[in-house]
Amino acid sequence: MPECVSVSDFVQEVQEDWSSPTTSSFTSKMMSCRNTVYLLEEALDSDRLVLQKMKKAAKAKYTSGQDHVAHLEQYINSMEKLSVNCHSNGEPEVGSAFYRLADFSKELVSPMKNLVSRRHDTTEVKDKVCVCSKQVEKEKRELARQYGMVRTEVSGGEIAEELEKERRSFQLTMCEYLIKVNEIKTKRGVDLLQNLIKHYHSHNNFLQECVSTTHRLKQYMEEMNGVLTMVKQRQEEEKKQLCALRDQLRPDSVPKQVYNMHQLLGDKQYGTERAGFLYKKSDGLRKMWQKRKCSVHDCYLTIAHATPNKPPTRLNLLTCQVKPSVEDKKCFDLISHNRTYHFLAEDEAECVAWISVLSNSKQEALSVALDGGRRGGGGGGESSMEDLTRAITDDIRRMPGNNNCCDCGAPDPGWLSTNLGILTCIECSGIHREMGVHVSRIQSLSLDSLGTSDLLLARNIGNSGFNEILEANLLSPSLKPSQHSHMAERKDFILSKYQDVHFVRRSHSSVAALRLGLQEATKSCDIYSLIHLYAQRTELSQPLHTHIQEKGETALHLAVLLADRTSLHILDFLAQNCSNVDAQTSAGNTALHYSCLHNKTDCVKLLLRARANIHISNTDTQPHTHTHTRFDHHVHVEYEWRLRHDDIYDSDDDFEDKVAVVTDSFLIYLLCTTSRRVQALYDCQADHHDELSFSEGQVLVVLGQEDSDWWHGYIEDEPDQRGLFPSSFVQPLSD
Structure with a gap:
């Protein structure tokens, strides 16, 4: 490494040369001074490159900060506009909440603006250092050329005065150069660090202001939660009123979506089996036609998936109906118990063939079911029930x-x-x-x-x-x-x-509030609210605040009264997890009494499965013994399962057509029954003069059977009203 000279050594040598020029050895030190200048030049070049990178990074930080502030201001402006809109729409609480949040956001933006504005402090020193270093380099090269730091050859005839003059010029130039270098070091080091300290003080102030604003924002959010809860309750109440009004208006204006009334008989020449390709339409937003390989075999329609490793969808045609499209002769619909499939054939003849094969295969399935019911007491129904149970299990796994x-x-x-x-x-x-x-x-x-x-x-x-x-x-x-x-x-x-239910989030509500929550959860069929109440050790068998028929009704009584094909799981959860399934009302009626009084067959099955006591008598001294003789301890119930099957892998969205649910076991039981009195499950509007119109709940008398899908009969209260009606719209009544 070349020999260098420090500032203190340089000052000492110059002072000695100044006091005794004839005996001075400064000339021998000039090479060390030149080496020092070269090393300082390299160090300044390195510092300049680092400072340029710092300047670039500071500029990028400043620009991103400005963009962030601009985006926040746009966000605040949008919230203020939303606040004005809510006030205009009659939602003052919601509008005030948006306005307050906008104010808090402004308070958070203000320190951000102050922080971004400090960018000049962090870059000013860097600019000065770079300019100063460039100026020193320029002066150093010029003075070196003039006074011999970059030496040319010196003639031997120079006298001592000229040598002394040259030394003085060299010393002066070197001294000025070192002064400039000292200024650069000061600005690069101490001044830059002092400005960075100011910058981080701004950071500290920014964070303190944000913490203060956040603390006040937290308090406001806690207050706003209570207000929003009340607003949501009010909106839910409005929704309930509108839904009630809609249900009141719907029977006269909106026909219910049910199974197709016109199930055509297929042409026997096409047989009961077929394989080929059909286009299946998705029910989602895209409404895409997807080519699928389909086959009909053994009373099942199999629909292959686009992905080879996915199992195909299998539909039991026993519970399906075929509906030709009125608008397009190449299209037809297949309505199963939980969705509607839309198909497109290559041409009209192909469509007729598929419709005939599907109808013939269904007719064959019905014949097999009827023959099996007469010979073996419903063996076909057991097979269908096994298929349904297997389908439900597969759906649960997914x-x-x-x-x-x-x-x-x-x-x-x-x-x-x-x-x-x-x-x-x-x-x-x-x-x-x-x-x-x-x-x-x-x-x-x-x-x-x-x-x-x-x-x-x-x-x-x-x-x-x-x-x-x-x-x-x-x-x-x-x-x-x-x-x-x-x-x-x-x-x-x-x-x-x-x-121990250690991990449950407890509501810390009073016993009265929990009891009210139990009643509301049962009414609204909210299974997760029931689970939360159960996990908080709420007594599920306690009497409710209000009753529908008799004082002392529990959630189990209420679940029986409200039970239908969509809410049996609420009754099942209460029956299996309450401490007393035999709780009685003021009239001595248990939930099992209610099930018998209101002819809720599935409720009886679930309560008997939960070990309900059949020997308890009510105030009319009527025990459940007759119930036990009328209803076997079955483990199958009629429920609206809404199975997804394998269709979730078929890129189809959820279906929009809400169709009535008819399970395999119910259809077989309906066809095999010997009862001639039936009750309407749905409203039915006749499309032809020979068909019968009736309303849900009316009792009909069956006079004959046109085919497996259409029966002939009349309304019990109106014997003159006679005609054909679909068998899938009714259920048998026991004599």
């Missing part, structure tokens, strides 16, 4: 969260808790069994013979929804056991989750 164990996350759980509606792995199911059936009732999805009633809660709850309640206060997912955890760890977690 629900959110059900691909993993509810407790440890193990894949493909195969065990069902019938009273909680969740799926677990085999290891966790053993711990559930140890807790007892009063906590969890475990069945195998593959090994046990399940009925549809066992699947009610699983179809309406699922692992994801259940864990959102039972694990709401779980501090970290890492506290949950994994599929590789030891049994002791699993057991501790499961006991804490189900028996």
Whole structure:
């Protein structure tokens, strides 16, 4: 490394040369001074490059800050406009909330603006240093050329005065150069750091202002939550009133969407089997026609998927109806028990062939079902019920969260808790069994013979929804056991989750408020609210605030009164998880009494399955013994399952046509019954002079059967009103 000279050494050498020029050795030090200048030049070049990068980064930071402020101002302006619109629309609370949030946002933008405005302080020193360093470099090169720092050859005839003059000029130039370098170091170091300290003071002030504003914003948000809750309740009440008005107006103005009344008979020459390609239309927003390979075999329609590794969709034609399109002769619809499929054939002849094959195959399925019912007492119905149970089970497995164990996350759980509606792995199911059936009732999805009633809660709850309640206060997912955890760890977690309910977010409401919540959850069929109340150890068998028929009615009585094909899961949850399924009203009626009095057959099945006492008498001294003789302990119920089957993989959106639900077992029972009095399930408007019009709930008398789909009869109260009506619109009445 070349020899250099420090500032203190340079000052000392110059002073010695100045005091005694004849004996000075400064000339020998001039090379060291030149080396020092070269090294300082390299250092200045390096610093200049670093400062240029700092300047570029500061400029980018300033620009992004300005853009951020501009976006926030646009956001605030939009909130203010929304506030004005809400005030104009008669929503003052909502408008005031938007206005206050806009004010808080302005308070947050203000310190941001102040912070961005400090950009000049952080770049001013960098600019001065760069300019100064360029100026020093220019002066250094010019003076070096003039006074010999870049030396040319010196003649030997120079006298001592000229040598002394040259030394003085060199010393002066070197001194001025070092002064400039000292200024650069000061501005690059101390001044720059002082400005950065000011900049970070601005950061500190910005954060303090934001913290202060955020604290006040938090207080306002807590106040606003209460106001918004009241506003939402008011809007919900308005919605209920509008829905009630809509239901009141609908029968006269809007026809209900039900099964097609005109089920055409197929041309027998086409047979009952066919294979080929059809275009299936998706029911979503895109309305795309998708080419699918279809086949009809053994009374089933199979629809292949576009993805080869996806299993095809299989539709039991026993519960389907074919409806030709009026607008396009190449199109037809196939209405199943839970959706409507739209098909397009290559031409009209192809369409007629497909419609005939589907109709013939359905007719064959009906004949098989009728023959099986006469010979074997309904063996076809059992097969259909098994198909339905299998379809429900497959649908449950595809629900959110059900691909993993509810407790440890193990894949493909195969065990069902019938009273909680969740799926677990085999290891966790053993711990559930140890807790007892009063906590969890475990069945195998593959090994046990399940009925549809066992699947009610699983179809309406699922692992994801259940864990959102039972694990709401779980501090970290890492506290949950994994599929590789030891049994002791699993057991501790499961006991804490189900028996001690440690992870439930509690509402801290009064007993009266919880009882009111129980009544509202039952009325609105809100299964998750019921689970939350159950997890908070609310007594599900307590008398409700208000009653519909008799004082002392419980949520179970209310669920029976409101039960239909869409709300049986509410009754099932209450029956399986309440402490007293035999709670009585002031008149001594239990929920089982209510089920008998109102002819709720499925409710009776669920209550008997929950071990309801059939020997309790009411004030009329009528026990349930007659109920037990009329209703067997069946495990199948008539319910609107709304199955998705395999269609969720077919890129089709949810269907829009709401069709009536007719399960396989009900249709077979309807066709095999010997009763001639039937009750209307839906409103029916005649399209031809020989057809019969009637309203939901009316009783009809069957006189004859045109075919499997159309019967002939009259209205019991109006014998003169006679005609044809669809068999799928009615249900039999027991004599």
